[in-house]
Amino acid sequence: xxxxxxxxxxxxxxxxxxxxxxxxxxxxxxxxxxxxxxxxxxxxxxxxxxxxxxxxxxxxxxxxxxxxxxxxxxxxxxxxxxxxxxxxxxxxxxxxxxxxxxxxxxxxxxxxxxxxxxxxxxxxxxxxxxxxxxxxxxxxxxxxxxxxxxxxxxxxxxxxxxxxxxxxxxxxxxxx
Amino acid sequence: xxxxxxxxxxxxxxxxxxxxxxxxxxxxxxxxxxxxxxxxxxxxxxxxxxxxxxxxxxxxxxxxxxxxxxxxxxxxxxxxxxxxxxxxxxxxxxxxxxxxxxxxxxxxxxxxxxxxxxxxxxxxxxxxxxxxxxxxxxxxxxxxxxxxxxxxxxxxxxxxxxxxxxxxxxxxxxxxxxxxxxxxxxxxxxxxxxxxxxxxxxxxxxxxxxxxxxxxxxxxxxxxxxxxxxxxxxxxxxxxxxxxxxxxxxxxxxxxxxxxxxxxxxxxxxxxxxxxxxxxxxxxxxxxxxxxxxxxxxxxxxxxxxxxxxxxxxxxxxxxxxxxxxxxxxxxxxxxxxxxxxxxxxxxxxxxxxxxxxxxxxxxxxxxxxxxxxxxxxxxxxxxxxxxxxxxxxxxxxxxxxxxxxxxxxxxxxxxxxxxxxxxxxxxxxxxxxxxxxxxxxxxxxxxxxxxxxxxxxxxxxxxxxxxxxxxxxxxxxxxxxxxxxxxxxxxxxxxxxxxxxxxxxxxxxxxxxxxxxxxxxxxxxxxxxxxxxxxxxxxxxxxxxxxxxxxxxxxxxxxxxxxxxxxxxxxxxxxxxxxxxxxxxxxxxxxxxxxxxxxxxxxxxxxxxxxxxxxxxxxxxxxxxxxxxxxxxxxxxxxxxxxx
Numbered sequence: 001x002x003x004x005x006x007x008x009x010x011x012x013x014x015x016x017x018x019x020x021x022x023x024x025x026x027x028x029x030x031x032x033x034x035x036x037x038x039x040x041x042x043x044x045x046x047x048x049x050x051x052x053x054x055x056x057x058x059x060x061x062x063x064x065x066x067x068x069x070x071x072x073x074x075x076x077x078x079x080x081x082x083x084x085x086x087x088x089x090x091x092x093x094x095x096x097x098x099x100x101x102x103x104x105x106x107x108x109x110x111x112x113x114x115x116x117x118x119x120x121x122x123x124x125x126x127x128x129x130x131x132x133x134x135x136x137x138x139x140x141x142x143x144x145x146x147x148x149x150x151x152x153x154x155x156x157x158x159x160x161x162x163x164x165x166x167x168x169x170x171x172x173x174x175x176x
Numbered sequence: 177x178x179x180x181x182x183x184x185x186x187x188x189x190x191x192x193x194x195x196x197x198x199x200x201x202x203x204x205x206x207x208x209x210x211x212x213x214x215x216x217x218x219x220x221x222x223x224x225x226x227x228x229x230x231x232x233x234x235x236x237x238x239x240x241x242x243x244x245x246x247x248x249x250x251x252x253x254x255x256x257x258x259x260x261x262x263x264x265x266x267x268x269x270x271x272x273x274x275x276x277x278x279x280x281x282x283x284x285x286x287x288x289x290x291x292x293x294x295x296x297x298x299x300x301x302x303x304x305x306x307x308x309x310x311x312x313x314x315x316x317x318x319x320x321x322x323x324x325x326x327x328x329x330x331x332x333x334x335x336x337x338x339x340x341x342x343x344x345x346x347x348x349x350x351x352x353x354x355x356x357x358x359x360x361x362x363x364x365x366x367x368x369x370x371x372x373x374x375x376x377x378x379x380x381x382x383x384x385x386x387x388x389x390x391x392x393x394x395x396x397x398x399x400x401x402x403x404x405x406x407x408x409x410x411x412x413x414x415x416x417x418x419x420x421x422x423x424x425x426x427x428x429x430x431x432x433x434x435x436x437x438x439x440x441x442x443x444x445x446x447x448x449x450x451x452x453x454x455x456x457x458x459x460x461x462x463x464x465x466x467x468x469x470x471x472x473x474x475x476x477x478x479x480x481x482x483x484x485x486x487x488x489x490x491x492x493x494x495x496x497x498x499x500x501x502x503x504x505x506x507x508x509x510x511x512x513x514x515x516x517x518x519x520x521x522x523x524x525x526x527x528x529x530x531x532x533x534x535x536x537x538x539x540x541x542x543x544x545x546x547x548x549x550x551x552x553x554x555x556x557x558x559x560x561x562x563x564x565x566x567x568x569x570x571x572x573x574x575x576x577x578x579x580x581x582x583x584x585x586x587x588x589x590x591x592x593x594x595x596x597x598x599x600x601x602x603x604x605x606x607x608x609x610x611x612x613x614x615x616x617x618x619x620x621x622x623x624x625x626x627x628x629x630x631x632x633x634x635x636x637x638x639x640x641x642x643x644x645x646x647x648x649x650x651x652x653x654x655x656x657x658x659x660x661x662x663x664x665x666x667x668x669x670x671x672x673x674x675x676x677x678x679x680x681x682x683x684x685x686x687x688x689x690x691x692x693x694x695x696x697x698x699x700x701x702x703x704x705x706x707x708x709x710x711x712x713x714x715x716x717x718x719x720x721x722x723x724x725x726x727x728x729x730x731x732x733x734x735x736x737x738x739x740x741x742x743x744x745x746x747x748x749x750x751x752x753x754x755x756x757x758x759x760x761x762x763x764x765x766x767x768x769x770x771x772x773x774x775x776x777x778x779x780x781x782x783x784x785x786x787x788x789x790x791x792x793x794x795x796x797x798x799x800x801x802x803x804x805x806x807x808x809x810x811x812x813x814x815x816x817x818x819x820x821x
Contacts, residue, residue, distance in 0.1 A: 025300040033299040087311040109296040118300025
């Protein structure tokens with residue numbers, strides 16, 4: 001089995017940034033909290049407004065769904081954007097590239113948006129060029145803390161897509 | 177002696193015009209040099225009394241940590257805003273305008289800051305903050321881009337985020353900084369990213385933060401007592417470096433920074449007079465999924481297109497050396513600009529060493545107390561040997577061994593690192609930390625000290641890695657309510673600067689016996705309120721550095737409530753509002769009143785008795801504002817009819 005290996009940029013995640021402040025979630029926790037886990041390609045984007053926040057909503061064509069209801073597309077909302085002549089900025093919010101392929105742990109809000117868990121923690125880039133495909137957790141400059149509010153250093157997840165798939169299914173089975 | 181936070185005392189001066197420097201949300205008004213950057217900020221002339229109001233949503237957290245309360249959260253929000261409001265060299269003031277109804281469709285057009293608890297904040301994200309502007313590019317020759325509104329979002333489920341934690345407070349301070357127009361810097365200040373933050377409850381703002389807010393909203397007196405430096409950062413082929421972080425750093429003080437424009441030029445303003453060395457460093461790369469280096473919004477051109485950094489480079493001290501002892505210095509003079517501090521840098525394909533953070537254990541002087549590891553830790557003067565822990569990209573190699581050529585030194589002569597003591601640090605997470613032993617030199621001065629870390633192909637400067645202190649942090653060992661209603665706080669490490677807080681509200685100082693007891697007047701709170709009592713010292717340490725937490729439960733009693741008349745504010749005129757309280761403790765000077773809208777101006781509050789006050793409020797023409805939107809806050813006691821009170 002392919003080894004779950006650590007990346008060299010081990011501490012890029014334990015730094016003190018708070019455009020957003022993140023709370024560290026393990027893969028197990030993200031899997032449990034996610035309402036949808038999807039692999040897909042970004043087709044385009046539009047904006048949506050919920051309360052005081054402007055969201056950039058990326059429409060993705062879903063190629064694989066590891067959790068959640070089946071659908072061919074999904075909208076992923078990321079805070080910040082332009083709507084009604086107003087530009088709103090939240091530093092630290094990730095941007096998705098049109099045509100880019102991602103694995104996303106999404107969480108559905110009460111207002112009906114699908115947002116990425118942990119702003120960027122639940123965002124994995126997909127390298128389809130690798131044999132069997134690999135997924136890599138996006139790192140962040142944002143501050144990450146544990147449940148006690150203490151800073152933690154974490155290692156971004158980088159594994160084969162097949163292993164990620166198996167791990168998510170294992171976690172889902174344990175929860176059932 | 178003033179008990180108020182003397183923020184900005186070291187920078188008691190101003191620039192006559194808003195200066196470049198620091199890093200803001202930047203718009204460039206020309207496509208070619210010379211660039212004329214303009215920044216996003218609140219238009220003070222459009223705000224009553226140069227004051228931006230902030231409001232807290234009536235829809236508070238859906239869940240709180242054990243012992244926490246909505247009032248405690250509101251008090252911490254107010255305390256965090258006060259940090260920025262108390263910068264004496266900034267003209268901007270922040271005013272707590274009470275609670276607001278987030279579902280109201282008409283909030284008025286006056287710029288303000290809303291603090292909301294959002295169900296849309298996903299798991300794993302605690303807070304977000306940022307400004308809004310008009311999307312159309314600036315036209316004509318504006319001097320700035322006005323912020324029309326700012327938003328600070330907090331997780332609605334705060335069950336795992338107690339409001340009294342350092343984390344919650346410094347997060348609020350940081351997010352408020354974004355709402356006011358500040359972006360990230362590299363200097364370990366509260367607005368920093370990718371480096372250690374020296375910010376704490378007792379040391380919330382560093383010199384870079386103070387310069388940043390003061391340059392954005394300068395008082396008339398700022399410029400004459402601070403100085404400036406300028407120069408250009410170029411690659412070795414002579415091409416300019418865009419978005420290099422340039423830092424003026426002294427051996428004994430806090431750094432102040434700026435970023436270069438697309439033509440490589442920079443100007444750092446708002447520097448306290450003194451001797452500095454200057455270095456240029458590249459911003460950490462945007463990691464996958466992120467938009468930008470250092471998570472900043474890049475400057476945009478006249479068409480709104482971002483202008484990103486144009487390459488990585490090795491960190492260099494002026495005039496072009498890795499050796500800080502060989503770096504050229506500059507004596508910054510008040511009201512003076514020193515030019516020509518040009519820094520040539522060498523291209524690098526990537527930054528292998530970056531994002532370093534320091535940790536340590538707080539010296540308690542009492543072996544019975546298990547200290548908490550804190551970032552940018554205190555280093556106790558006179559202690560034989562202490563240990564510093566470092567985490568950062570590039571410190572360890574792919575096999576989790578110490579990366580080749582890693583060498584740690586003090587920028588200055590305050591610290592002596594023990595030869596051969598650099599080692600992997602096993603806990604709490606193996607393979608993620610380095611440890612190194614050091615001693616504090618007998619000639620060292622107190623305050624923040626910086627490190628320089630050498631690697632094979634670069635150096636890394638870590639500002640404010642350590643804080644040399646002369647005593648352990650304050651600790652509270654007991655409290656006793658006196659017959660006159662005051663409270664005696666006993667403990668260790670107190671001095672004349674020690675501030676006592678009940679959650680986010682500072683207790684009024686009564687006396688200090690010079691030893692172990694400070695007497696204060698507890699802030700007002702509703703009956704049965706549970707308050708956390710904190711001691712903060714001016715050396716940047718607080719009782720939050722220790723694991724024990726002292727609490728006080730206010731005596732039981734009836735729930736406070738108010739009745740208000742008339743029912744609505746008269747549009748376009750002043751209205752005298754009569755407020756009668758039940759179980760209230762209205763106090764002259766401590767009681768604030770707001771109506772949840774920035775366009776309603778509270779002109780005066782007259783406290784007639786602990787249960788009766790009058791308010792003169794002015795509502796704009798064309799509005800219909802019910803007085804039931806009122807919030808009456810006395811210290812920790814928040815009373816709002818909108819919350820059923």
